[in-house]
Amino acid sequence: MNIRKATAADIDLITELRLEFLRERSPDLDQAAIKALAGRSRDFFVRRLPIGDMVAMIGDVDGEAVSTAFMVVSEKPANPDFPDGRGGAIINVYTRPAHRRRGHSTAVVSALVEEARRLRIASLDLLASGEAASLYERIGFSPSGYSAMRLSLSGSEA
């Protein structure tokens, strides 16, 4: 697999991979809602990818994009965990079904971690689904000691 960092030329491709990810992760949502979310995601990519505070890695096999993961970079007031005020969140870890269990997501997320080091990001957060937790643990992620908590204000978890 060849791993590369997405450019503005890949926005349609990462939107398509986002759509597939959302379909699989939110099977109860109807197709119109999923498409609307993917469209809004595309707007986000258009705004954020060129300025570098979102990074997407793409893994290609024989010229086909089969795996991806995104990192959203955020800036906060500095604290001991974020001495430069910069942190990253890993989202949309996804491998197309026919290509799973070959180490692709492990390799793509590892490439994102390397990019985060290069960008001097102090730490990375993610929310692990049960099936993906061991993948992240192998890369070095561990429970942060904080509990993930949420107050939903929109009535929708999507």
Ligand SMILES: CC(C)(COP(=O)(O)OP(=O)(O)OC[C@H]1O[C@@H](n2cnc3c(N)ncnc32)[C@H](O)[C@@H]1OP(=O)(O)O)[C@@H](O)C(=O)NCCC(=O)NCCS
């Ligand atoms: C979860 C997901 C991202 C994993 O992608 P993947 O490319 O299959 O991931 P990997 O191949 O790197 O690792 C998956 C497993 O395959 C195993 N594996 C890797 N190479 C292998 C090989 N050559 N042969 C057999 N198994 C292998 C890994 O050890 C790992 O095992 P584990 O489940 O015990 O940890 C993928 O199933 C997916 O896209 N799911 C839908 C979206 C999703 O849930 N994303 C995660 C949100 S937190």
